[in-house]
Amino acid sequence: MDHSVIREEVRGLNNGAARRVGMMRWLERARVGQVDLPGDFWVSGRFIVSVCVNVLMLLTGAGVMTGMLDRERMAFHLLLVMGVCIGLPLLFLVVTVIGLLWRRGVPKKLGIIPRFFASLMTKLDAGNLAWWKLLKREGGGAWKALGWNLVRLTQAAAFFFALGLMVGLLGCIWFFDVGFYWESTTPAWVAERILELTGFLSSPWSWCWAGGMVDAQTVAVTRWIPNMGVIRTPEVVAVWYEFFLAAIFCWVVIPRSVLWGYSFLMQRAALARIEFQSKRHRVLWRELLGTRRADVSEVPMDGVLVLDVGGTRLKQEDLRGFLLRRLRVNPSEWFEVGVWDEKGEEAALESIRKAPAGVVLLAEGWALSPARMKVLHRQIRELGGAEAMIFFLVLNVSAEELPGAVTDAEKTVWTDFVDGLADTSAEVFFYEGTDV
Numbered sequence: 001m002d003h004s005v006i007r008e009e010v011r012g013l014n015n016g017a018a019r020r021v022g023m024m025r026w027l028e029r030a031r032v033g034q035v036d037l038p039g040d041f042w043v044s045g046r047f048i049v050s051v052c053v054n055v056l057m058l059l060t061g062a063g064v065m066t067g068m069l070d071r072e073r074m075a076f077h078l079l080l081v082m083g084v085c086i087g088l089p090l091l092f093l094v095v096t097v098i099g100l101l102w103r104r105g106v107p108k109k110l111g112i113i114p115r116f117f118a119s120l121m122t123k124l125d126a127g128n129l130a131w132w133k134l135l136k137r138e139g140g141g142a143w144k145a146l147g148w149n150l151v152r153l154t155q156a157a158a159f160f161f162a163l164g165l166m167v168g169l170l171g172c173i174w175f176f177d178v179g180f181y182w183e184s185t186t187p188a189w190v191a192e193r194i195l196e197l198t199g200f201l202s203s204p205w206s207w208c209w210a211g212g213m214v215d216a217q218t219v220a221v222t223r224w225i226p227n228m229g230v231i232r233t234p235e236v237v238a239v240w241y242e243f244f245l246a247a248i249f250c251w252v253v254i255p256r257s258v259l260w261g262y263s264f265l266m267q268r269a270a271l272a273r274i275e276f277q278s279k280r281h282r283v284l285w286r287e288l289l290g291t292r293r294a295d296v297s298e299v300p301m302d303g304v305l306v307l308d309v310g311g312t313r314l315k316q317e318d319l320r321g322f323l324l325r326r327l328r329v330n331p332s333e334w335f336e337v338g339v340w341d342e343k344g345e346e347a348a349l350e351s352i353r354k355a356p357a358g359v360v361l362l363a364e365g366w367a368l369s370p371a372r373m374k375v376l377h378r379q380i381r382e383l384g385g386a387e388a389m390i391f392f393l394v395l396n397v398s399a400e401e402l403p404g405a406v407t408d409a410e411k412t413v414w415t416d417f418v419d420g421l422a423d424t425s426a427e428v429f430f431y432e433g434t435d436v
Helices: 003-010 015-031 038-067 078-103 112-122 130-138 140-175 187-201 216-221 234-272 279-289 316-327 342-352 370-384 408-421
Strands: 075-077 179-181 301-309 329-337 359-364 390-397 426-430
Touching (some): 038 078, 075 078, 078 140, 078 234, 140 234, 179 234, 187 234, 216 234, 301 316, 301 370, 316 359, 342 370, 359 370, 370 408
Parallel strands (some): 075 179, 301 329, 301 359, 359 390, 390 426
């Protein structure tokens, strides 16, 4: 892909937004003419599993409802239907919401149900699991987006289970002569509890629809009394099946739909926050932009602060040309840090707040001290903010006290260190002898 195209697309964007736009353009180009990309397996596998699971849950819901039909009396026990069709789904829904709040979204380790669906999809093709393992190991926004995608699949399954309950109830009403009943050795107390429970469950629609409203007389006539049978008058049966259809829809179908929509929005939000800061993403980003890293500016920027970590003994004149040509920054101030110069370091920290083009951390390739560098990185972030660019410039100093190139091993060590910071506004550059 032409590097100039990507640079043109990301011009004027900050580092994180530039990576997202650039990666999207690269993916669009990569999809042209390709028929077997790693993501295709996920999309096709998820679609197949989703269809199979949703159909299964629809049939399961219908089976559960028809299974509660008392074949001898050809009637539904009111409390059993309320408990199985409304109580249990509500309990599972509350547990799901509490779990999401407790975990504050989708954690690195998925829940039991999403992990079950994930295992179904990954077992469809064992040869395409490398991307899954890589994504799980890296975590971050991509893994959260995948987790929310699986949560959305579970909510769709619960949604179809609730529809199955409604379909099963309608099927029994249409094809059988069924009724509703309840029984108890304490009929007066149970009748009051049923009336209170139905009144609470019907509160979502009581203000706009009179159907499915249960009164005391309806509760009383549906009590099963030995040798008297079940009351099957059309008016009584209509009240109860309208009540159950409305209750399942309001207390099960709608909440699952809302949670499905929330999962969809959270998935989109997670995708929008992906920083593409893993090692493989940084390698790809360097390839997309050419040999330079994070260079999307056409003109040098003024006001960069150079911090000579450990004291390389190099002068500003030795590197000014390299900084202008390769990093596109113009050094305005130059301080040594980590050399027991307290006044100099205090002045350097004060200058971090005033460096409009960011900070260059100058260090020798052999002298990486992760602890010290992390402290400097943290101080720059605290003083300069999250958007301030941090340029790690790595070189070696020759015997003549001139800048020199670093070895491949040193490049690997420094690249891994900077990648490990997962900072969207931090990049590493290496001095090459050919640049002098």
